[in-house]
Amino acid sequence: MSTIGFAPHDHKSCVAGTLHKAEAHCASQGLRLTPVRRRSLEILLAEHRALGAYDLLGILAKEGLGAQPPVAYRALDFLVGAGFAHKIEALNAYIACAHLGTCHMPAFLICRSCKSVAEADTAPAQGRLGDAAREAGFVIERTVVEAEGICPQCQDAAA
Amino acid sequence: MSTIGFAPHDHKSCVAGTLHKAEAHCASQGLRLTPVRRRSLEILLAEHRALGAYDLLGILAKEGLGAQPPVAYRALDFLVGAGFAHKIEALNAYIACAHLGTCHMPAFLICRSCKSVAEADTAPAQGRLGDAAREAGFVIERTVVEAEGICPQCQDAAA
DNA sequence: CAGGTATTGATATGTTATAACATTATAGCT
């Protein structure tokens, strides 16, 4: 159960590697990683934290890739649909998927202090939530699992 | 593990009983269940589904209890803070707590067809998410656990 | 290259949420 996000790592290769995987996935699935979409994914990967749609839009706009909200929302819809990014509902913000290819039904740990977000690959729908759903006869299609709290770094900083 | 929400029940007494419990809780905690707050809770309880802040505001406004957004948001903040209501992040909407007094860290089952919401009293932070957090050294303060899917009634209706 | 589908461009608007500051009510104290 790896929890990517609160540990230092080789960020440059993490970005490049994920972009490469995304390209391969698009090629194999007949999806089109257009310039705006590609650049949006790149930005989310580079930031490595949850970004609001308008934050993304601001960056895209500076680069001449579109200046209206639909540009950002369309790119984000595509990335989320393709599994390259996730929406953090508790923040109304978006983050690149940290486990491209493996993780669906992700769970997030959100630091309220530094705003960093870690993606855990637990499968909550198979745990107690799944039990409760089965018992009630409810069929789960999508889960939102987000925990807000304090990350290790911020705990140390406060101590 | 009761999952209130997808079963018929005596709704009138459920509303009255919960209001009564809320009053008692406020009295014992020195909280003030003012007219707007009380009425907001009543409305959420009566609707028995997630209501947007502006839905609530519309009802309050018709009754002369305030016409501006902050009125609704303040009432909702109070109710959420007191544990009388929860925010459903996936819907940006609010629902009365179905287990007043017992449930913190609730989990929700949201039907995308009929929009009904059931509240399960599983304790997700103690499950796999808690394991992942502990492993990462993350301290959880609040959890958002929501599953979207199809409730039993809507499955039957579709069959 | 014609025709359908996906994508982008652009304008406008809808929805959700909060900042800021003035005013009024309440509770506790003397």
Added chain:
DNA sequence: AGCTATAATGTTATAACATATCAATACCTG
């Protein structure tokens, strides 16, 4: 009762998040 600190409400304005709509263009495929 009168004073004072705090909590709650009234009000205006605006910030932040998201989508509908329609026109124009790019792209695949037969």
